[in-house]
Amino acid sequence: MKILVPIKRVIDYAIKIRVDPSKGAHAVQTANVKMSMNPFCEIAVEEAIRIKDANKNKEDEIVAVSIGPKQCSETIRTALAMGADRGIHIETKPDVRGDYIDLQPWGIAKLLKGVVGREENVDLVLLGKQSIDSDCGQTGPLLAGFLNAPQATFASKVTKEDDGSFVVERETDGGTETIKLLPSDGPAVITCDLRLNTPRYPTMPNIMKAKKKPVETISLEDMVKELGLDLDDVLKPHNQVVEVYEPPPRKEGEFVGSVDELVAKLKEKGVIG
Amino acid sequence: MHRLSRLTKPCQRAFRPLWIADPVASPAIHSSKQSSTQYSSASPEIIDDHHDMQRPPVTTFTEDEEMVRDAARLWANDVLKPVVREMDNDSKTNPEIIQGLFENGFMGMEIPDEFDGSGMNFTSAVLVVEELSRVDPSVSIMVDIHNTLTNNAVRFWGSDALKSKWLPRLATDCVSSFALSEAGSGTDAFAMKTTATPSPDGSYYTLNGEKLWISNSREAGVFLVFANANPSLKHKGITAFMVDANSEGVHVGKPEKKLGLRASSTCPVVFDNVKVDAADVLGEVGLGYKYCINILNEGRIGIAAQQIGVSCVLCIVLLIMESYLTFYHRHYKIAKGCFDIAMPYLNDRKSFGTKLADFQGMEHQYAQIATEIHAAEVMTYNACRMKENGLPFVKEASMVKLFASQVAEKAASKSIEWLGGVGFTQDLLAEKFFRDCKVGSIYEGTSNIQLQTIAKRIKDEYQ
Numbered sequence: 001m002k003i004l005v006p007i008k009r010v011i012d013y014a015i016k017i018r019v020d021p022s023k024g025a026h027a028v029q030t031a032n033v034k035m036s037m038n039p040f041c042e043i044a045v046e047e048a049i050r051i052k053d054a055n056k057n058k059e060d061e062i063v064a065v066s067i068g069p070k071q072c073s074e075t076i077r078t079a080l081a082m083g084a085d086r087g088i089h090i091e092t093k094p095d096v097r098g099d100y101i102d103l104q105p106w107g108i109a110k111l112l113k114g115v116v117g118r119e120e121n122v123d124l125v126l127l128g129k130q131s132i133d134s135d136c137g138q139t140g141p142l143l144a145g146f147l148n149a150p151q152a153t154f155a156s157k158v159t160k161e162d163d164g165s166f167v168v169e170r171e172t173d174g175g176t177e178t179i180k181l182l183p184s185d186g187p188a189v190i191t192c193d194l195r196l197n198t199p200r201y202p203t204m205p206n207i208m209k210a211k212k213k214p215v216e217t218i219s220l221e222d223m224v225k226e227l228g229l230d231l232d233d234v235l236k237p238h239n240q241v242v243e244v245y246e247p248p249p250r251k252e253g254e255f256v257g258s259v260d261e262l263v264a265k266l267k268e269k270g271v272i273g
Numbered sequence: 274m275h276r277l278s279r280l281t282k283p284c285q286r287a288f289r290p291l292w293i294a295d296p297v298a299s300p301a302i303h304s305s306k307q308s309s310t311q312y313s314s315a316s317p318e319i320i321d322d323h324h325d326m327q328r329p330p331v332t333t334f335t336e337d338e339e340m341v342r343d344a345a346r347l348w349a350n351d352v353l354k355p356v357v358r359e360m361d362n363d364s365k366t367n368p369e370i371i372q373g374l375f376e377n378g379f380m381g382m383e384i385p386d387e388f389d390g391s392g393m394n395f396t397s398a399v400l401v402v403e404e405l406s407r408v409d410p411s412v413s414i415m416v417d418i419h420n421t422l423t424n425n426a427v428r429f430w431g432s433d434a435l436k437s438k439w440l441p442r443l444a445t446d447c448v449s450s451f452a453l454s455e456a457g458s459g460t461d462a463f464a465m466k467t468t469a470t471p472s473p474d475g476s477y478y479t480l481n482g483e484k485l486w487i488s489n490s491r492e493a494g495v496f497l498v499f500a501n502a503n504p505s506l507k508h509k510g511i512t513a514f515m516v517d518a519n520s521e522g523v524h525v526g527k528p529e530k531k532l533g534l535r536a537s538s539t540c541p542v543v544f545d546n547v548k549v550d551a552a553d554v555l556g557e558v559g560l561g562y563k564y565c566i567n568i569l570n571e572g573r574i575g576i577a578a579q580q581i582g583v584s585c586v587l588c589i590v591l592l593i594m595e596s597y598l599t600f601y602h603r604h605y606k607i608a609k610g611c612f613d614i615a616m617p618y619l620n621d622r623k624s625f626g627t628k629l630a631d632f633q634g635m636e637h638q639y640a641q642i643a644t645e646i647h648a649a650e651v652m653t654y655n656a657c658r659m660k661e662n663g664l665p666f667v668k669e670a671s672m673v674k675l676f677a678s679q680v681a682e683k684a685a686s687k688s689i690e691w692l693g694g695v696g697f698t699q700d701l702l703a704e705k706f707f708r709d710c711k712v713g714s715i716y717e718g719t720s721n722i723q724l725q726t727i728a729k730r731i732k733d734e735y736q
Contacts, residue, residue, distance in 0.1 A: 036343075073336075074336055074339075074340070077336065077340060078340065081340065081344075201344055201347055201348050201351075201377055202340070202344045203344075203376065203377045203378040203391075204341060204344070204377060204378025204379060204381075204382060204391035204393060204397075204401070205378045205381075205386065205389075205390070205391045205392065206378075207337065207340050207341055207344060207378075207391075208337070208386065208391055208392045208393060209386075211337065
């Protein structure tokens with residue numbers, strides 16, 4: 001079994017984002033800011049490892065793939081330290097921004113479709129449901145569309161059946177939905193939601209061992225050429241960032257002394273009639 | 274709690290309370306405005322292309338070292354932090370925490386892969402100690418002693434058989450203690466009274482004596498014991514033994530009730546006719562005194578790191594280098610731990626309409642402390658690199674331990690002042706760091722000893 005896990009390097013989720021609205025589309029500051037693997041991608045890597053462990057086949061392979069500048073190799077190393085077997089780094093120029101500016105989901109999905117074909121025999125593509133910088137949530141569904149693949153989004157539980165199908169539970173507003181992705185010629189595509197699992201901490205020995213796991217580095221241009229794609233098509237923006245600004249600061253609340261006071265205040269603010 | 278549960282649904286993320294974003298801020302401080310979270314995670318040393326620098330600053334690290342540090346920080350904040358206060362109150366380290374230390378590979382950091390260790394370098398180990406110190410110096414000292422004293426002694430001087438026997442256990446499930454001090458011998462270690470009488474055929478030794486102030490003793494599965502196998506040779510009879518804690522005649526006494534590092538067990542250990550196989554002698558008989566001097570030099574770096582960690586609490590300066598792996602490192606980290614608590618508070622709390630952090634009197638104070646922490650940091654990391662490169666580092670190790678423990682004490686004390694009344698309470702961890710760091714000038718070589726070591730080296734340099 002081969003599982004492909006695309007992972008994205010984003011600003012660390014714990015960092016306070018600094019915004020400079022005068023910089024237009026590049027308002028979010030990334031210089032000298034700590035970057036990490038997108039948390040939903042971590043969940044996807046963790047799920048891939050769990051599926052592999054449950055399958056109990058030493059030949060199974062988890063391939064982590066990331067598209068971005070040189071530092072993405074660190075993100076791939078983290079996936080390897082968690083338990084992925086090998087990595088593919090499609091290296092872009094340093095100033096290429098993945099958060100909805102230069103590399104957009106359309107291009108990423110096109111590239112990933114190519115990687116699936118290049119890898120051959122991929123059974124499953126596991127992605128995070130969205131990245132925490134652009135929050136598009138499009139890459140998984142676009143990829144499934146390009147691949148004509150059975151897909152399930154926002155998975156909160158994934159089980160691989162012996163016949164090659166995947167049973168996926170999804171949390172919806174109406175309750176939990178269970179669907180089955182039937183076996184097909186190509187891989188199934190599943191995007192992972194928050195409560196799917198708790199990603200493991202990379203242990204010290206695994207971080208050291210990750211150094212020895214193979215990582216293929218190939219430039220974006222070379223990969224595009226190899227896949228027979230058109231670089232302009234891959235990089236073509238389908239969306240344009242119009243404006244970036246910080247949300248208005250949250251105002252302090254007021255304390256009220258009694259229910260009557262609360263009702264009076266609500267009436268004052270026109271919340272109740 | 275899922276460690277990523279702080280992430281809410283996308284449409285709400287823009288409004289998530291910003292204070293949750295800081296993994297290091299004390300839970301007791303709630304600020305509607307998040308001011309210095311940037312610092313906790315975005316270390317000044319993370320610069321995108323520093324891997325390409327020629328002769329980079331000692332405050333920069335390799336990709337491996339950064340990954341190790343980040344992993345340690347994550348675990349320390351998610352798993353260790355919630356139980357720090359409870360462990361301090363109960364004066365006990367939770368078994369789950371110890372298990373976590375082994376599972377994450379923190380206990381066999383420099384032990385090679387073939388012995389089930391993590392196979393890391395000295396600086397990586399120091400960084401782990403630093404990150405742990407920043408959250409709980411009591412836990413970091415367990416890790417520090419185990420790695421830099423016992424594990425390294427076995428690695429450096431153990432026979433192949435001894436290494437095969439003990440290293441895998443030390444890396445995976447067996448906590449160790451360094452049993453050197455006695456009631457009558459601390460600084461004057463060679464005055465020890467514990468004896469190791471060889472059997473007539475030399476196949477085993479019988480240990481008799483009582484050690485005091487032994488850290489990790491309650492949890493230890495093995496003791497690295499220093500005993501004199503030939504008192505007539507004075508200190509040249511001192512020999513190091515690996516003694517299984519389950520051996521008949523080994524009695525661990527009641528833990529001392531301490532001012533700080535309370536979760537770390539510090540007990541007397543009695544050896545009553547304990548038989549130790551000759552194969553469990555570490556290195557050569559009679560060279561124990563040399564081993565303990567050597568290994569304590571390294572330990573110094575760790576303590577410095579620990580102290581810096583404590584200071585961090587006080588200082589905004591994030592991580593201070595914990596290069597002095599063992600103790601030094603811890604102390605340096607203690608400093609940072611305090612800074613991490615104080616600074617967000619100063620940026621939030623107002624008096625007479627002005628943020629405390631904006632009063633010039635405050636600015637001068639925390640700038641001074643931050644500077645001293647940074648100096649301790651740089652010294653510590655530099656000493657780490659000197660050791661790694663095989664350069665003599667004894668003088669520097671002493672300097673770092675001396676300085677880092679001084680900085681930590683000052684930083685911890687100042688932090689509490691800056692925090693005001695709440696700093697004096699147990700609502701915040703600042704008071705714990707203040708208590709934890711005091712021992713920095715005492716253990717692993719008192720400050721007076723450090724001064725003498727440094728003075729001797731300087732004198733010799735100028736002969």
